[in-house]
Every structure is written in structure tokens, then in C-alpha cells.
């Protein structure tokens with residue numbers, strides 16, 4: 608079996624480390640906090656992020672990145688989007704060409720509007736960048752940690768690398784598909800967090816299932832509209848990393864984005880919500896990034912726009928709902944036509 612380094616010991620890094628350990632790999636779980644690495648080694652727990660999980664003896668905590676990545680066959684980066692560049696800068700001089708590089712983060716960078724693999728490529732160079740694998744899909748850490756059935760997708764410009772990642776993770780509780788559309792997989796994974804914030808707000812306001820179904824469906828349309836413009840394959844949005852992740856994040860109380868939205872809908876202010884969450888809520892920064900990007904490349908994204916105004920200009924949630932409901936008349940088929948056109952090509 609292989610040695611694998613997992614960089615990032617939050618909830619998702621820890622859950623994925625457990626999947627790897629179940630597959631009998633030797634897992635080095637790196638944290639930038641020494642006390643956390645110590646807790647993993649001394650108590651085989653990571654109480655802050657997954658309080659009910661007893662970690663396998665196959666998982667060792669590391670706070671020294673150099674030691675964590677030495678001689679491993681694969682490196683998995685699982686930190687929030689805002690820490691990706693920092694981690695890659697440290698990693699650049701420590702990794703070797705033969706190591707498989709996977710990331711499992713979901714976000715778009717506000718300043719540059721870049722996807723995670725693009726940010727990593729900036730830091731690590733094109734040669735390395737072309738081999739990066741993304742792992743995404745409907746997968747809350749809390750359920751993966753309990754070994755509940757979960758499906759994800761891995762994608763890379765280099766299919767061989769994606770298949771190698773599939774082999775590392777796949778087991779009878781954690782089913783891994785490949786998909787060659789890296790852009791679509793990353794866009795779906797990042798943008799569903801925006802819509803999940805909206806779904807949480809809708810629930811927090813006391814609206815029902817009709818409103819949530821509308822958000823999910825119309826949210827998917829605007830994700831696919833932006834994705835189409837970014838050269839994603841629109842069919843990807845019908846898959847696990849599109850509608851699959853949208854459903855789980857908009858409907859699960861495990862979702863940090865849904866929970867943050869729910870508090871906003873109940874009237875809490877953003878700073879207090881983020882402080883109370885204590886874990887990353889990627890949708891907030893991604894909303895800003897995607898709103899700006901949509902303006903730059905002229906893609907109509909009314910839900911994202913409403914959420915941007917709510918999050919960054921303190922617009923009242925009810926006013927945002929009114930704004931969405933009172934938009935001009937639209938023909939649904941015309942709206943979706945570009946998907947048919949794209950898949951015909």
C-alpha cells in the first residue's frame with residue numbers, strides 16, 4: 608500500500624484521511640497547528656472538526672510539511688481556498704515530479720477569479736499544474752467519517768493521474784468516478800456553495816420546499832450558464848459535482864454554507880455568523896468572486912447578484928427575494944437552449 612500526505616487537518620482533510628487509512632494506506636495528516644498534530648498522535652482524535660471520530664492508527668499527525676511529504680506517492684491538499692497559495696508556496700520545493708497531486712477544496716479566488724487548480728498552477732508551474740487532480744462531489748465530512756455510502760468524482764487534464772487518484776480512494780463505502788471535464792467539476796463544486804447560502808437563507812426566512820426547489824433548479828441554470836462561458840462541458844452540471852453537490856449542500860444541515868445562510872435568514876449579521884461557525888464558509892468569498900466575474904464576462908446570474916448585495920451591501924434578505932421574484936418575464940427553454948447547443952457540438 609502507499610504512503611499519502613494529506614495537507615489540511617480540518618473536517619474534510621480528516622475524513623479523507625480516514626478513507627485512505629481504510630484502504631490501508633499510511634497517512635500523514637499535516638496541520639499548520641502543532642497542537643492539532645499532537646492531538647492526532649496522542650489521542651487519535653481531531654475533536655474540533657470531527658468530534659465523534661476515532662482515527663485509525665494508520666494516520667499520523669505532522670506539523671512539519673517537509674517530513675509529511677517526503678517519500679509519499681500522493682499529496683492531497685485540503686485547505687480553504689484562501690490558504691491554497693500559501694500551502695502551495697511551501698510545497699513547491701518539497702515535492703517531486705512523480706508524486707500525484709490532488710486537491711479537494713471548493714472555491715473561486717476573489718482577487719483573480721481563478722479556480723483552485725489555476726491558483727495551484729500559478730504557484731507550482733504549468734508542468735505540475737497539468738497533472739493536478741480535483742476531487743469533488745456530494746460528500747459531507749461528517750457522513751464520510753461514519754463510512755456512510757458516498758460518491759465523488761476525480762478529474763484532471765491527465766486521465767492517468769485521475770485514475771491513480773480513483774484507485775487510492777475507491778472502496779465499498781466511497782465510490783469514485785472519473786470525469787475529464789476539470790473546469791466543469793471545479794466550477795460546479797465552487798458555485799454550489801453560493802446557492803447553498805441562498806437555500807439556508809430561504810429556510811431561515813421560513814420559506815418552504817417550493818422556494819428551495821426553485822433555488823436549486825434556477826441556481827443550476829446560472830452555474831451552467833457561467834460554466835458554459837468558461838468552456839466547461841454543460842453535461843458535467845447534470846452529474847455528481849453539479850446537481851449532486853447542489854442537492855446535498857442545499858438540503859443538509861451538515862452544510863456550513865446552508866447553516867450560515869440559515870442564520871443570515873434569521874437575522875444574524877455576517878461577521879457574527881462566521882465567528883460562530885468556526886469552520887470555513889467558502890460560499891461567502893466565492894459569491895464575491897463569481898459576482899465580479901459574471902459582470903466582467905457578461906453572464907446573467909441573478910441569484911448570485913442578490914446574494915452579493917445581501918452579503919456585501921447589507922441588503923435585506925426579503926428585499927432580495929422580492930427582487931428575484933419580480934424580474935422580467937423569461938422563457939425557460941430559451942434560457943436552457945445553450946446547454947442543448949453545447950451538447951450537440
Ligand SMILES: NC(=O)C1=CN([C@@H]2O[C@H](COP(=O)(O)OP(=O)(O)OC[C@H]3O[C@@H](n4cnc5c(N)ncnc54)[C@H](O)[C@@H]3O)[C@@H](O)[C@H]2O)C=CC1
Nearest residue numbers: 616617618619620639686687690712713747748886887889
Ligand atoms: N467539510 C466538508 O464536508 C467538505 C469540505 N470541502 C472543502 O474542503 C476545503 C476545506 O474545508 P474543511 O476541511 O471543511 O474546512 P475546516 O474549516 O473544517 O478546516 C480548515 C483547515 O484548514 C486549516 N488552515 C486554515 N488556514 C490554513 C493555512 N494558511 N495553512 C494551512 N492550514 C490552514 C485549518 O487549521 C483547518 O485545519 C474547503 O474548500 C471546503 O469547501 C469539500 C467537500 C466536503
Ligand SMILES: O=C(CO)COP(=O)(O)O
Nearest residue numbers: 744745746747862863864
Ligand atoms: O462541499 C461540501 C459537500 O459536498 C461541503 O459543503 P459545506 O462547506 O457547505 O459544508
